[in-house]
Amino acid sequence: MGSIPEASRSLNSTTTHPFRVLVAGGAYGGLSAALNLQDLCRGLPPRCGPSPDGAGQIERPQFAVDITIVDERDGYFHLIGSPLALASEAYTEKAWVKYNDIPALRSPNIRVLQGSVKAVDPRQMIATFAAHGSGETSDLPYDYFVAATGLRRVWPVVPQSLRRKQYLFEAGEHVRAATAAKHGVVIVGGGAVGIEMAAELKLLHPHLSVTLVHSRDKLLSSEPLPDEVKDRALQLVREADVAVLMSHRLDRTEQTQDEHGNKCLRLHFTNGHAMLADQVSMAVSRPVPSTAYLPSSVLDEEGYVKIQANLTFPPNTPNAAAHFAIGDLVRWSGIKRCGAAMHMGYHAANNMHQQMQMQLHLAAGRNAAAAPPNPKFLELAEIPPMIGLAVGRKAVSYWPEAGVDSGEEVMRVFFGEDLGFGICWNHLRLGIDGGKE
Ligand SMILES: Cc1cc2nc3c(=O)[nH]c(=O)nc-3n(C[C@H](O)[C@H](O)[C@H](O)COP(=O)(O)OP(=O)(O)OC[C@H]3O[C@@H](n4cnc5c(N)ncnc54)[C@H](O)[C@@H]3O)c2cc1C
Incomplete structure (x- = not known):
């Protein structure tokens, strides 16, 4: 457990309510941040990790958040499955699910906008949004911002289409030409x-x-x-x-x-x-972080976000504690993996939620020193190199404690029957109706 004491003190105690949370990037990291936060604000255990209170049933105030997810695509693309999506037309259909068809996102306080985040002003806490298909931009003010826009990868590593319909055509052409x-x-x-x-x-x-x-x-x-x-x-x-x-x-x-x-x-x-x-x-080709919309002061020379261990922007950023970065675009140890992206989303959700509780407490006019009871912030540990690599019917896995393993059983454990689609979908509980929890 770590802390964000300095940063939290700089947060505005007269915040808007419900909190407006803007998540840029609606894939593994972004959906994890949004949905774990949704759980916590509803008083439920977070879906991707242990409850920060250590208890299954949580006794904490429930409060409202308005979550806006912005993504260039019109759906969740299971990126890990890209090699299979470009080899099998049946799997192509499965690997991209339109946001409208994801039950977990069906909740009145979650909206998904298709388009790009073009700029973020951490001082004003306003992002510039360009809707898909139109040159028009608009402002999206926020109380918390999560950067989860990953890396830009070229064709044919990743389909370049932004709409599912177009993607099916793009991938289908490729599969037919290859075969x-x-x-x-x-x-x-x-x-x-x-x-x-x-x-x-x-x-x-x-x-x-x-x-x-x-x-x-x-x-x-x-x-x-x-x-x-x-x-x-x-x-x-x-x-x-x-x-x-x-x-x-x-x-x-x-x-x-x-x-x-x-x-x-x-x-x-x-x-x-x-x-x-x-x-x-x-x-x-080396993928490059999709971070051109962020101030250069938060990026390293290669464009990765220089996060602190609590996943917030560098300490010299205005309102640093309200800005998180997660997933592939962060500068952190370890090989870029979707498991790490989802884990970081859970950390960011927890830390946002702890801060929101403090802000509510402060806004209620109570003594800051006494409130809230025992906030618990999560910090990211160093991540050693580890990998799970699918190679046809078999897979090879490695992490330092377990060493190297390979075979069909490794494939089943790491990727299931569908190159990890079901594992990620279930871990994020995307199939469970968001209005019913
Ligand atoms: C072919 C391939 C195979 C892989 N296999 C594995 C594997 O077996 N195991 C493993 O753990 N990892 C694997 N990875 C890595 C894994 O896919 C990444 O670590 C993971 O996708 C990172 O998740 P993310 O949410 O950070 O970013 P992404 O999954 O890249 O998602 C970023 C999202 O942001 C959106 N976006 C980008 N820019 C903007 C913008 N300006 N505005 C709005 N939206 C934007 C994109 O449309 C995208 O939906 C593989 C990667 C590839 C390419």
């Missing part, structure tokens, strides 16, 4: 994303020739993981029947024809090797 590839598909980049893309494609379409190309002599070469994990990943990729070219750096790709006159691509590698393929998917 018709007579000369095979090449995935360039042996990081976690490239490995999953190659293995899912081969699993779903065993007749396809799928080749994974990596420029280094180990897969996952940029991850701070033991060599044993990297070697096990390579073993599983080979067991999945994916051809692997290690230490091959792609130089260029040219349009050509095969011996029958069919159009295809010729790939040239810097070591002189060349091969034909019909489709080349690049899984090499």
Whole structure:
């Protein structure tokens, strides 16, 4: 447990009520922050972690919050499932659920706006919002702000469509083109994303020739993981029947024809090797934080938010204690993972809720020193490198206490039957009607 004493003192004691909470980004982190906060304000145990009071049934005042979630997409996209969504049309349908169709968000105090957060002014506590499809901007004033907009990733790592209908078309085209590839598909980049893309494609379409190309002599070469994990990943990729070219750096790709006159691509590698393929998917580019809307003073040189352990903005930010950042866009230890994003959402919800209680107490005119009884703020611990990586029918897992494990059972435990869709959906309790709790 930590504390936000300095920051809390700077909070406005004559706050608006219900509290207006603005969450930028409606995926793992953002939905976790919004829904855990909703639980706490209703006097319920938070859905993604232990009750801060340590008790199952909570005795604390219930109060109202108005939660606005802003996302560029019109629905929740299960990003982990992207490699499968781009390999199987049946799964494509499943991986994107429109916000209107998510039962947990059906609550009069939660609204979801489709559009972008363009700017945030922490001093005035106003965000600038641009609605999807219109150039018009409007102001969204808030009492608490949560940045959960993740990282920007390129196609075909992630579908770029912002509406489900368009996404189905985009992904469907890709799946059909890949599966018709007579000369095979090449995935360039042996990081976690490239490995999953190659293995899912081969699993779903065993007749396809799928080749994974990596420029280094180990897969996952940029991850701070033991060599044993990297070697096990390579073993599983080979067991999945994916051809692997290690230490091959792609130089260029040219349009050509095969011996029958069919159009295809010729790939040239810097070591002189060349091969034909019909489709080349690049899984090499570094994703960048989607934080351009935040003041540069809260960002590091790469654009990650310099959070404090309690997940608030850096201490020199105006109203720092009312501004949280969670998920992939924060500068923190550990490999970027959806579990960490949901965990941070729970932390942020708890810390917001503790502050709201203090503000209500202060607003009621009581002595600040005595109130509220024993606030408990959560702090993020250092996160060691850990990973769960799906490789076709099997998965490899690693975290320091457990070491390396792999196989079909690891796949079942970490990803279930649907590449983690059900695990995340159930953890966030997205299927439970928000009006009924
Ligand atoms: C292919 C792939 C496979 C992966 N596999 C795994 C895995 O097996 N296990 C694992 O733990 N992790 C995995 N990850 C990582 C995991 O997906 C991320 O850690 C997780 O998505 C982070 O969640 P987030 O909520 O922080 O951000 P995101 O999930 O990136 O969500 C950010 C949201 O913000 C929205 N947004 C962005 N900018 C704006 C803006 N300006 N205004 C409004 N909305 C905005 C986006 O539309 C998006 O909905 C994988 C990632 C990829 C790409």
